[in-house]
Amino acid sequence: MPGTQRRGAVAVLVVALLVALLGTGAAPAPDPLNPALPPERLAATNAAASDGEGWQYTYQNLSQFWGVPADSDKLSTRNLDALQAHSEYAYGTEEHLLTAWRDFLLKVQDKGEVPAWDELSDVEKKELWGAYLKGYIVIGQNRAKGAAFEKLLDQLFGYIALGYQYNKALPGTDGKRRGDYFYVDEDGNLQVAIEAKSGKSVDYDQARMYKALKDKYGTRVIYILGDNPAPATVRFLESLGFEVYYVRTMPNPGTSADVGTEPFAGPPGSMDGDGVLTPSEDTIDQATATSLGTKGLTEGLLEHFDEMARDLGEFNAADADMVADDLGGVDFSTVELRYVSDDYDPELGTSTSYSFSVEPGEGGVSVGGQEAAKLASDSFYTWLALDPETFWVNLNPDEPDRIVDKQLGTTDAGRVLLQADFQMKRTVGELIHPDRKAGLRFWNSLRGVDKCLSMRQWIVPRPAVVRDAGDELLILDAPLEVKLENEYVSEGGIADAAGCETISPEDATHNEKVYRRTILPKLEKAVNEAPEYADLRRVYTSRVAAEWFRQRSATETTAYDSIIGSGDVARWPATDDWTPQDTFDAYVESYREGEFDVTRETREGDYVVTNTYVYGGVDFLDVPTEKVPDAEFAQKYETTASAARQGITFPASDDGAGTVWMGGQAAERPPWDPIPVPASPWSSPLFYLVAGLPLVAWLVFGALLLGRGRRPVAAGAVGPEGGAR
Numbered sequence: 105m106p107g108t109q110r111r112g113a114v115a116v117l118v119v120a121l122l123v124a125l126l127g128t129g130a131a132p133a134p135d136p137l138n139p140a141l142p143p144e145r146l147a148a149t150n151a152a153a154s155d156g157e158g159w160q161y162t163y164q165n166l167s168q169f170w171g172v173p174a175d176s177d178k179l180s181t182r183n184l185d186a187l188q189a190h191s192e193y194a195y196g197t198e199e200h201l202l203t204a205w206r207d208f209l210l211k212v213q214d215k216g217e218v219p220a221w222d223e224l225s226d227v228e229k230k231e232l233w234g235a236y237l238k239g240y241i242v243i244g245q246n247r248a249k250g251a252a253f254e255k256l257l258d259q260l261f262g263y264i265a266l267g268y269q270y271n272k273a274l275p276g277t278d279g280k281r282r283g284d285y286f287y288v289d290e291d292g293n294l295q296v297a298i299e300a301k302s303g304k305s306v307d308y309d310q311a312r313m314y315k316a317l318k319d320k321y322g323t324r325v326i327y328i329l330g331d332n333p334a335p336a337t338v339r340f341l342e343s344l345g346f347e348v349y350y351v352r353t354m355p356n357p358g359t360s361a362d363v364g365t366e367p368f369a370g371p372p373g374s375m376d377g378d379g380v381l382t383p384s385e386d387t388i389d390q391a392t393a394t395s396l397g398t399k400g401l402t403e404g405l406l407e408h409f410d411e412m413a414r415d416l417g418e419f420n421a422a423d424a425d426m427v428a429d430d431l432g433g434v435d436f437s438t439v440e441l442r443y444v445s446d447d448y449d450p451e452l453g454t455s456t457s458y459s460f461s462v463e464p465g466e467g468g469v470s471v472g473g474q475e476a477a478k479l480a481s482d483s484f485y486t487w488l489a490l491d492p493e494t495f496w497v498n499l500n501p502d503e504p505d506r507i508v509d510k511q512l513g514t515t516d517a518g519r520v521l522l523q524a525d526f527q528m529k530r531t532v533g534e535l536i537h538p539d540r541k542a543g544l545r546f547w548n549s550l551r552g553v554d555k556c557l558s559m560r561q562w563i564v565p566r567p568a569v570v571r572d573a574g575d576e577l578l579i580l581d582a583p584l585e586v587k588l589e590n591e592y593v594s595e596g597g598i599a600d601a602a603g604c605e606t607i608s609p610e611d612a613t614h615n616e617k618v619y620r621r622t623i624l625p626k627l628e629k630a631v632n633e634a635p636e637y638a639d640l641r642r643v644y645t646s647r648v649a650a651e652w653f654r655q656r657s658a659t660e661t662t663a664y665d666s667i668i669g670s671g672d673v674a675r676w677p678a679t680d681d682w683t684p685q686d687t688f689d690a691y692v693e694s695y696r697e698g699e700f701d702v703t704r705e706t707r708e709g710d711y712v713v714t715n716t717y718v719y720g721g722v723d724f725l726d727v728p729t730e731k732v733p734d735a736e737f738a739q740k741y742e743t744t745a746s747a748a749r750q751g752i753t754f755p756a757s758d759d760g761a762g763t764v765w766m767g768g769q770a771a772e773r774p775p776w777d778p779i780p781v782p783a784s785p786w787s788s789p790l791f792y793l794v795a796g797l798p799l800v801a802w803l804v805f806g807a808l809l810l811g812r813g814r815r816p817v818a819a820g821a822v823g824p825e826g827g828a829r
Contacts, residue, residue, distance in 0.1 A: 305334075395470055524637060564722075
């Protein structure tokens, strides 16, 4: 090739390389109508890819506030009155917490829900303050988490640089609704709205508001979720004509301002074992954060957080992502721990996932969620810590020294067992009362001059129906049974005046058969279904889950090894001012006052006295189980298992039964692994070095070619054709 042609070819090559690297002109202007978005767009028909590493972001940790006790001088009327309005302080500061608490307390006092603070007992103060504190911390961290996620999206995709407005009033909402990121054109039309959700659920009312804006302005509505949503959520958003994207994230609550490097602490009742494990976000705490002990308190708390949201410029607490989404009406009195797993991860260490079942309710405000969830989790740890040989209670007026094990009697689990035993006596009295037709038939069927019935009756577990998959347990059913046998009180005891000594053995046997046939089935039905025994059922399902961990720990390292068999239940005390003697004394009083005795006048004018004496207790020493065969499980319970697992990260419904599952996860180490947010490549000198290397190489190569063409020919050199050049 002649030198001129060679030089021309090299020049063309260099120009082509420059065009390829730098383009033919200026880069196209950013288009706000087509903003950068996560690569993973979701549809109801295709789930997100399997979870892996994600972008980390850190949000404010408020766990230091758990250290403010109910008897702190900070909560005194004198100290609270000295503070300004809560709107004067930043959310998450101690001053904001205290002034917000002051406003809530005044609100519920005005409603007549609670007396003045100084009139409450120490136990009542502890319960009310603890319930409010849980709501404040959970809601505050929801808000902080949402704000941090929004900032992460701007770091990743640069929405503000594109001209998007952030956290401003949306056009067409009269200033009542704020948008996360949205773009308005020169004519004031809302062109694009991006709604950021750090979790996997959405506010349905907010979504309908966006639909109205879409219909009015033709707005392109985009949802970006920080966690993989349920298909039903995606279907709902798609039905409104919205786009749904998923950006995998690892939210990190960071460290508390007052506890240095301590990890995020879960609220009381969390399945973290009171600090044994580190909890991640869990749906049961989110859902119960605003469910207090009464309807008035719950409604007052919800109104209170709506007011705080408006102070922050939001429409309400739900719009500000401060409260959990409406679950459509659930009955928190039915909360039971029914799914647990025991896992090991090389990065997280030992961990557990868990899910609580909650039955559907009648709609409206559901109360008692915090208390029920705490009872279920605290009982779980009680059953782990104590020796199963101590899991019994006994109400017999002649055995005042054998009521309950000393340590079990300091816990809510022990309280529930004793109170359930006492309630059983009351239920028997109601069932056999002659003012009821069934009760009258029962008494008319008895034999003996003195129609007296004396028996020992106690509650024990029936085999629990479970799915044990090795590293996970699903409790499908946990029925209880009422045992019965004739028993007469000892002579000289409290019940010495029973009068049953005159009944013949034959009449006693007959009367027992009548009772077994007519009364016992109804009593057992009440124990398994009636609301007054809900706490007993709740602590028993926790007993089944704890026993699974106890047996597993015999051969495996489990998440709760440090608790199992420790004998230490100091971290899970009874939540009210109660002692076992209180229940025993109440039982003896009812016994002496003849609560279970009935006196009736006959047609002949005589009086007939009927006496009932019921003894017994509750015995949870053993936990028999019945494992469901694989084929039956696949046919009947696969959807239940799926809902239980989904409930770990978002409220999931078992469509067949209507049961809602919600839970969480706790691990030996925090469940986040930092992946730094990438800086712009244009800001790194390394980018220019790497990008320029190919150009430098081509220039050097071209220069060598040019230099070679200009070199003088050496004497005697031979050209390609063999002749001299």
